[in-house]
Amino acid sequence: MSANAPTPAEWAQIVVGINWLFFGYLPTVIVFGASLLLGHGVIPSLVRTGELPPVFGRLRPVFYGLGLVAALAALFFLSNFANLLPLILDLYPRRWI
Numbered sequence: 001m002s003a004n005a006p007t008p009a010e011w012a013q014i015v016v017g018i019n020w021l022f023f024g025y026l027p028t029v030i031v032f033g034a035s036l037l038l039g040h041g042v043i044p045s046l047v048r049t050g051e052l053p054p055v056f057g058r059l060r061p062v063f064y065g066l067g068l069v070a071a072l073a074a075l076f077f078l079s080n081f082a083n084l085l086p087l088i089l090d091l092y093p094r095r096w097i
Contacts, residue, residue: 020084039063
């Protein structure tokens, strides 16, 4: 499948789309995963084994909230990247080989 050659304006749109993914989507997905890991896995396990005092169990809702905010932000960045889809379909006119 051969692609059409992108114009300078299309290259600018591609760079914007890559920036949405790299500087927006990727960090929010990492924050989402880390907050759920801490709030749902690490903190309850450490509290149950006695490694952390029970007062740390109150931090779980904070991590759940942070995870929710990060998930919503990730959806925002992914939807902004999806605006690049018409450009990709113009560059690659055939979807299947």
